[in-house]
Amino acid sequence: MAATWVAVLAVVLVAAAQAAAGPVTAPAFLWAPKNYGFCSNEAKEVVHYQTISPNSLAKSVLEEGGWSNLVCSKEGSQKDVDVAVLFLGSKLQSSDISKDKQVDPALADTLKLSFTNSEFSMAFPYVAMSDDEKLETSLLSGFAENCEDGSGRNHITYTDTCTASSEDIKNHESMDSIQNLVKSRMGNNPSGQTELIVFCSGGFKENTKSEGELLSELVSVLNKAEAKYTILYASQPYGLLENPSDLPLARYLAEKTNTTKPVLEKCDGECQTKSSLLEGLFVGIVLLIVLISGLCCMMGIDTPSRFEAPQE
Structure with a gap:
């Protein structure tokens, strides 16, 4: 059972990674x-x-x-x-x-x-x-x-x-x-x-x-x-036309104005899409962990098949 849920979690991670790496x-x-x-x-x-x-x-x-x-x-x-x-x-x-x-x-x-x-x-x-x-x-x-x-x-x-x-x-x-x-x-x-x-x-x-x-x-x-x-x-x-090798990160959350200083702006559409995917991924991982833990606890419960009659 645990191996099955691990496989499902791996599929979810791969799908999320592909969605985040999709073309703009x-x-x-x-x-x-x-x-x-x-x-x-x-x-x-x-x-x-x-x-x-x-x-x-x-x-x-x-x-x-x-x-x-x-x-x-x-x-x-x-x-x-x-x-x-x-x-x-x-x-x-x-x-x-x-x-x-x-x-x-x-x-x-x-x-x-x-x-x-x-x-x-x-x-x-x-x-x-x-x-x-x-x-x-x-x-x-x-x-x-x-x-x-x-x-x-x-x-x-x-x-x-x-x-x-x-x-x-x-x-x-x-x-x-x-x-x-x-x-x-x-x-x-x-x-x-x-x-x-x-x-x-x-x-x-x-x-x-x-x-x-x-x-x-x-x-x-x-x-x-x-x-x-x-x-x-x-x-x-x-x-999109920035040279990735010249940037310390894969993507800036700042846009350059006419001056040389970058000005921080609000999170744009691409940023919001990626942040939503990451939030959903984290929530899904937590829910899967809770579900797996609950199933393991339920499987660990051992109850007797027969009960003795109560004594007077």
């Missing part, structure tokens, strides 16, 4: 105010619950999201969208979606409002992230791999926080630069080609606004210009 997932949202011929039927608030990789996300965005006509260099393809935005964040994890208190309330409100009020919208709640490659590089390489005729990189612009852009490409250093680009594309775009703007984490080097404020301002700029646009928001939570 982050959400991605794709929307467009109007359905610019992305699909024959109206696709609104479509959710894919499978856990996918960034490369699979890029493939789904091209095929199901209609970005193949925007990003890929197809001859004779009709470009019904003026601007396509790839907005890369660093705040949201998949576990943050269901929380009442968000890390960036402005970001959650903008995503919810844009997603629900658009005629075309798709959600990917579980995109598995890794620390091997930045998300911007993964998605752009995914676009290039899944485009049959290659990706039209001559129509891609970047913000100055991106690392995938080359030095000969003009980067956007402020929201005014993006606004001027949108106005120029709206005023003079005879070829009908779509401009892809890669908005990397942090937006701009000289930035004091939050991620939600930047996304809200970007949406406002596109709406005021009356541009036909579509936006893909994807998140790679902060800290």
Whole structure:
């Protein structure tokens, strides 16, 4: 009996260890105010619950999201969208979606409002992230791999926080630069080609606004210009790209600000998940010990099979 319970305890420990070592997932949202011929039927608030990789996300965005006509260099393809935005964040994890208190309330409100009020919208709640490659590089390489005729990189612009852009490409250093680009594309775009703007984490080097404020301002700029646009928001939570060999621990519970001093913050989603798993594991071990002790005590009780008659 004791050997059986030891085996059960070992299985529970292995399962808890596997759950704690699982990949970090982050959400991605794709929307467009109007359905610019992305699909024959109206696709609104479509959710894919499978856990996918960034490369699979890029493939789904091209095929199901209609970005193949925007990003890929197809001859004779009709470009019904003026601007396509790839907005890369660093705040949201998949576990943050269901929380009442968000890390960036402005970001959650903008995503919810844009997603629900658009005629075309798709959600990917579980995109598995890794620390091997930045998300911007993964998605752009995914676009290039899944485009049959290659990706039209001559129509891609970047913000100055991106690392995938080359030095000969003009980067956007402020929201005014993006606004001027949108106005120029709206005023003079005879070829009908779509401009892809890669908005990397942090937006701009000289930035004091939050991620939600930047996304809200970007949406406002596109709406005021009356541009036909579509936006893909994807998140790679902060800290995944740190070099583990340079850290004394596997993970910091502090985020760096603009200064060199780390500032301690509250326990984030990943920290809360791991702490909950450890608490459950400890409680399970205690309950198993109590159960095994109780069973051993009950098995140790030896009562006689016959009782003598009471004497008068």
